[in-house]
Amino acid sequence: MDHPDLNLLITLDAVLTEGSVAGAARRLGLSASAMSRALARLRETTGDPLLVRAGRGLVPTPHALALREPVHRLVEEAHAALRPAAAxxxxxxxxxxxxxxxxGFVENVGAALVARxxxxxxxxxxxxxxxxxRETTLLREGTVDLETGIVGKEAGPEVRTRALFxxxxxxxxxPGHPLARGRMTLARYLAAAHVLVAREGGRQAPVDVALEALGAARNTAATTGSFAAALALARASDLVATVPERQTGILRDGMYSFDLPVDVPQLTVSMLWHPRMDADPAHRWLRGVVLETCA
Incomplete structure (x- = not known):
C-alpha cells in the first residue's frame, strides 16, 4: 500500500481555511499554477472535489466541511511536535x-541527591x-534513566558516560582489632583472615590481582556478595574487609580503616545514560545534579 503524502495535509488545511485557491496559494507562498496542481492531487487523494464553483466563487463540499476541523487539528499538533523544546x-x-x-551510592549520596x-x-x-x-540493556530499553558504576566493555559503544568520582x-x-594498632605491613595484612566480596562473572577483586602479581594471596575465611555484608562480618569478628573507600563511607562508620600495603589501581565511578536522552532538558538537569552532588 502506498503511503500518502503528508505534506498534502498542510495544503488541505490552507485550502479549507481560506476557502479559495488564491488565498491558499498566498498562505503557502505558492504560485497559482502550483496551487492548482496541489488541489488536483488533493482531489485525487481524497476522491472528492473539495471546492466547487458557485457563482463567482468556490464553496466547500460536505466532505470538505467534515475534514476541516480534524485536518486543522492534525496540522496544529504536527507544528507543536516539531517546535523546539520549551525552556x-x-x-x-x-x-x-x-x-x-x-x-553504596544510595547510602552515601542518596539523601543529598533527594534533598537537592x-x-x-x-x-x-x-x-x-x-x-x-554491568549490562546496560535497561538503558537501551528506556526502563532506566541513569546508571552509576564502573564502565566496562558491557556498556556498549552507544552509551554515554561521565566520570563522577x-x-x-x-x-x-x-574497633580494637590487632590491625588497628601499629604500622600496617604486607605480612600483617596477609596473616589476617579476610572476607572476600565475590565479583560478578567470577572476576578477581583488584586487590587479589595486585597480590597475585607479587606471588601472594589473601587468607580467605568467608565470601559474600556485597560490601555491606563484608563490613557487617568484619564489624562483628576479626575478619578484614577490603572495600572502596568513598562508596562505603557511611557503612564504615565507627570502624577502623587503613591504607592497603599493596598498590591497587583506583576505580572511576561514572554515570551512564542512553544518547536519546542527551538533549532532554530534564534529563540534562538531572545529570548535572548527580554530578555536582557526587563532587
Missing amino acids: LDLSTLTRTFTLRTRE VSKEAPGVRLRFLPKTD RDRFVGVVR
Whole structure:
C-alpha cells in the first residue's frame, strides 16, 4: 500500500481555511499554477472535489466541511511536535526518574541527591534500583534513566558516560582489632583472615590481582556478595574487609580503616545514560545534579 503524502495535509488545511485557491496559494507562498496542481492531487487523494464553483466563487463540499476541523487539528499538533523544546521550568516539572546504582551510592549520596532534587523540582521523584551487573540493556530499553558504576566493555559503544568520582580500596576492621594498632605491613595484612566480596562473572577483586602479581594471596575465611555484608562480618569478628573507600563511607562508620600495603589501581565511578536522552532538558538537569552532588 502506498503511503500518502503528508505534506498534502498542510495544503488541505490552507485550502479549507481560506476557502479559495488564491488565498491558499498566498498562505503557502505558492504560485497559482502550483496551487492548482496541489488541489488536483488533493482531489485525487481524497476522491472528492473539495471546492466547487458557485457563482463567482468556490464553496466547500460536505466532505470538505467534515475534514476541516480534524485536518486543522492534525496540522496544529504536527507544528507543536516539531517546535523546539520549551525552556525547562523545574517548579512545574512532574516526572519520575529511575536510577540503577551500585552498592553504596544510595547510602552515601542518596539523601543529598533527594534533598537537592526536592528543593529545585518538587514534582520530581527518584526511584532507585540496585545494579547487580554491568549490562546496560535497561538503558537501551528506556526502563532506566541513569546508571552509576564502573564502565566496562558491557556498556556498549552507544552509551554515554561521565566520570563522577575516583575511589580507592581500603582495609577495614572492627574497633580494637590487632590491625588497628601499629604500622600496617604486607605480612600483617596477609596473616589476617579476610572476607572476600565475590565479583560478578567470577572476576578477581583488584586487590587479589595486585597480590597475585607479587606471588601472594589473601587468607580467605568467608565470601559474600556485597560490601555491606563484608563490613557487617568484619564489624562483628576479626575478619578484614577490603572495600572502596568513598562508596562505603557511611557503612564504615565507627570502624577502623587503613591504607592497603599493596598498590591497587583506583576505580572511576561514572554515570551512564542512553544518547536519546542527551538533549532532554530534564534529563540534562538531572545529570548535572548527580554530578555536582557526587563532587
